[in-house]
Amino acid sequence: MSKGNPNLMSGVPELVVLRLLARQEMYGYEIARALKLGSRGALDLGEGVLYPALHALEARGLLRARSQPVDGRTRIYYALTARGRRRLERLIENWRHVSAGVELILGATNRE
Amino acid sequence: MSKGNPNLMSGVPELVVLRLLARQEMYGYEIARALKLGSRGALDLGEGVLYPALHALEARGLLRARSQPVDGRTRIYYALTARGRRRLERLIENWRHVSAGVELILGATNRE
DNA sequence: TTGTATACCTCGCTTCACAAGGTATAATGC
DNA sequence: GCATTATACCTTGTGAAGCGAGGTATACAA
Secondary structure, rough: OOOOOOOOOOOHHHHHHHHHHOOOOOEEHHHHHHHHOOOOOOOOHHHHHHHHHHHHHHHHEEEEEEEEEEEEEEEEEEEEEEHHHHHHHHHHHHHHHHHHHHHHHHOOOOOO | OOOOOOOOOOOHHHHHHHHHHHHOOOEEHHHHHHHHOOOOOOOOOOHHHHHHHHHHHEEEEEEEEEEEEEOOOOEEEEEEEEHHHHHHHHHHHHHHHHHHHHHHHHOOOOOO
């Protein structure tokens, strides 16, 4: 009920998508490729994750969409809004916090 | 459908719980505290996450449970099985892989 | 006797992430 | 001319997480 409590680690797709779009405007298909390449294959968002995520992000006012036909196909370019930029900062903070926590537990006082 | 395809980043609770239990046998309540302290507050699993997770892990044969009354209260101690140990290794690998991927995207070629 | 710490538990909700499938065009290969 | 691959978008259905809220019970302190 609008408690907005994010899922500890969830939201990685959102985080990385926003991060890419903070660099430059991109369209969906391009984002998918950039994500896979840029993460050396570690992050491979299927379209069933990516497109719904983009729509949700736009509906929440974190992205602005701009439709543009190219070579007969339609591309939808997305760009960060100011709110999106703030959201990204918070997500990055949260990522650092949690992943540092995980590293602490993983590294904890033993060796095998 | 038993595709067993894990959720990219999900399974952090499972990862850290198994990691703690790789060090030593612990009971639920203790795990919750150790997790919070050991991660400097970053990881704070509610009991609604922790206990069901422990039961699931036990049902999957990754943990062995041992019930022991202490001071009139009942503690249930959990320990890693061999399968649990193997599972932990895989989860750690996966964590390293994905979190490195996220870092690549976060760090990517720009500055603002 | 009221509260706090210990110690376990379950139910129900929501949000995710995902696979699978669908539409359509352009370019490439045979 | 025909099939396949790449580009580019989309939705539906499912399952599993993770989480809050709430519930039981004992011990100890105020």
